[in-house]
Structure formats: structure tokens, C-alpha cells
Amino acid sequence: MSGLPAPAETNLTAMKVETVLPLGKLDPGLRETVEPLDLDGFFEGARQVERIGYDRLTVTETRFDPYVQLALAAQATERIELASAVAIAFPRSPTVTAQAAWTLQKLSHGRISLGLGTQVKGHIERRFGMQWSAPGPWLREYIQAVRAVWQSYQTGEQPSHDGEHYSISLMVPLFDPGPLDHPDIPIVIAGVKPYMCRVAGELSDGLRPHPVCTPRYIEEVMAPAIADGAARTGRESDAVEVTVAPLVATAATEEEVAARAEEVRARISFYASTPAYRPAFDLHGYADLADELAQLSRAQRWDDLPGRVDDEMLHTYAVIGTYDEIAARMRDRYAGVVDATEFSIPVHNGDDEARLADMVTAVRGD
Numbered sequence: 001m002s003g004l005p006a007p008a009e010t011n012l013t014a015m016k017v018e019t020v021l022p023l024g025k026l027d028p029g030l031r032e033t034v035e036p037l038d039l040d041g042f043f044e045g046a047r048q049v050e051r052i053g054y055d056r057l058t059v060t061e062t063r064f065d066p067y068v069q070l071a072l073a074a075q076a077t078e079r080i081e082l083a084s085a086v087a088i089a090f091p092r093s094p095t096v097t098a099q100a101a102w103t104l105q106k107l108s109h110g111r112i113s114l115g116l117g118t119q120v121k122g123h124i125e126r127r128f129g130m131q132w133s134a135p136g137p138w139l140r141e142y143i144q145a146v147r148a149v150w151q152s153y154q155t156g157e158q159p160s161h162d163g164e165h166y167s168i169s170l171m172v173p174l175f176d177p178g179p180l181d182h183p184d185i186p187i188v189i190a191g192v193k194p195y196m197c198r199v200a201g202e203l204s205d206g207l208r209p210h211p212v213c214t215p216r217y218i219e220e221v222m223a224p225a226i227a228d229g230a231a232r233t234g235r236e237s238d239a240v241e242v243t244v245a246p247l248v249a250t251a252a253t254e255e256e257v258a259a260r261a262e263e264v265r266a267r268i269s270f271y272a273s274t275p276a277y278r279p280a281f282d283l284h285g286y287a288d289l290a291d292e293l294a295q296l297s298r299a300q301r302w303d304d305l306p307g308r309v310d311d312e313m314l315h316t317y318a319v320i321g322t323y324d325e326i327a328a329r330m331r332d333r334y335a336g337v338v339d340a341t342e343f344s345i346p347v348h349n350g351d352d353e354a355r356l357a358d359m360v361t362a363v364r365g366d
Helices: 039-052 066-076 094-108 121-126 135-155 194-203 215-232 254-272 275-282 287-298 311-317 323-334 350-364
Strands: 016-019 056-059 081-084 112-117 187-191 206-209 241-244 247-251 318-322 340-342
Touching (some): 016 081, 039 056, 039 066, 039 350, 056 066, 066 081, 094 112, 094 135, 112 206, 135 194, 187 194, 194 206, 215 275, 247 254, 247 323, 254 275, 254 318, 311 318, 318 323
Parallel strands (some): 056 081, 081 112, 241 340, 247 318
16 A cells, blocks of 8 residues: 555565454444444544554444544554545545545544445435436546645645546635645545456555455456556556455354354345345356345345355355464465455453454464
């Protein structure tokens, strides 16, 4: 990632390790979150993440504003990178996003990574009340507009962006926060399909594949698209850091792992029913099953979805193992394929924290 200093590593397959809060959180897909984020405990949670030895703390935009969370994290921590993974771009003006990220970069002394996502058409139109447009070209222009505002902040010149969606040409001293010591804020985008991967290659600092993007999908579909985009703007594709948030089922015992695997099986079935993620299932030969699951989803027969995912499909999309096994299995799957990964387990006491610290080190590959 170009905007943050690269750690000194001799292990070429070392991966950064990041987490969200609460530790051990399992994204439920469609279902209610079992352990929702506790804002009252967020400050201490961020300190714990740094104490454990993580490289990065990420925040999501679900129930709570991601930029408020990042402000708390910036005050609570001193070393780790802080990232939105992701903030939804289009409901906010590029100038609003640029100002928020600039403020956070100053507050964190240069540790912010701005992760942006597009959301799907239904949410943009019906939850945010906006008109939908093709997301790839729209996000490309959005990034260009954000950077034009940042350039204005840093140089004192008027911003200069004139595109299909945005025309930004005004900055006045009252609203100009001024230059930063660390002005190069990385922009990372979320994506699944080749077009968004090409956008990442053209002008972003990183890409966050969806959890259903397997190592094979990343290598055969996403990496070539990133390289294509990078070539179009004269960049090297390794300038784009790829970070995964895998589907993981892990616990202390085999019995507990089996229970977690059933939760992950339900998530896979839900994701396979969603058209936006279809390419990641088509590649592995699950096109017909995805059609069937989409029909069940439209009929709101949610309880019928998980049973359609057999064990072979489960292991194609998920990393499964006990606490003693999972770090090695994470590395077997992703080391050399991606640059960073999300990983955590629930922490209830000091022994759990020490165990997780050892696992983070093992996943990283130190």
C-alpha cells in the first residue's frame, strides 16, 4: 500500500493481520448479529487489538458511522493502521468524505486507510434515496474527486474536478484544514467483478475482495484484472494491496468447530443466492445451485438455503479447523496469494488474549 510505510520483512509470504471489533465476530450474512459492536467498550477494545499485536484495526459501516469509530480508534491507539472496511461512498459527497478522512489522518498522525464500497442498487435507491448509476465508473470518478479535494487542502490551490457526477472547483480559507505531514492517504476499494478490480489497478492503493472470493478466484479472475487496470495507468500491480476477510470456522474443540461450520454454511448459502457475488460461484461450477438458491431467496425460504451447501462447497469457500490448526490452514490457503487477512477469535480472559496473540503471529508468518 503506497500511502503507508511497508514493514521491514524478510519473509516474502508474510501477511498483515487485521481485525474488526468485537474480537471473534462472525458476520451473520442475513441474520441478526450474535455479538453486536459495543460502542461503550470500543475505546478499550481498540487498545486491546493493539496490545495483541495486530497490524490493523478495521471498522465497518453497518449500524454505526465508520468515521466516528475511526476517531475513537485514533485516540485509543498509537501504532496500528486504522481502516474503514468499508465506508459507503455514494451517499456522501466526495468533499464530505475527503474532509472526514483528512481529519482522521491528522488525528491518527498518518495511520488512516480509506476503504470505500458502492453498496447495491436496492440500498442506494431505497435506503439512501438516491438515483443509481453504474458503480464502477461512478467509484472511479469519486476517487478522483476525493483526491482533487485533498490536493487542494495540501497545496492551497483550488480543487479541479469536472466529471459526469461531480464538479468541484471551490475551496475557501474558512473550510480549508490545511496541509498534513502525511497527506498520502491510501484508498482501498471493495470488489468482486473484474471491472472493479481494474478500477483498483488503475488508481487505488488496495482491494478488498468479498469473503466468497476464493484463492483460485483471486488468482484467476481478480489478479489479471488488477494487472490490466494498472497497465492502463502505467502502474505496477503490486502497488495494490489485496486484503481478504475469509469465511472462518474455528473453535477450541472439534464439536465447537462443527457448530461454527454450520453457521458459515448458512452464510455461504445466502451469499450464493445473491446475484452480485455470482461470478465467485460460477468459477467453481456452482451456477445451477446459485440459481436454485436465488429462487429460494426470492421466496424467502431462508431455512431451506443452508442444506443445499454440501461439505465440498463448504470447504471451497471456508477455512475450518480448531485453534491448534487454523493458523497453518490460513497460511496454506492465503500466503503468497494476498497481502493481508482478517482473523480473530473471541477473547474473554487473559489466557484467550495470549492465545490470540500467538495465533496472530502465526497467521502473519513471523
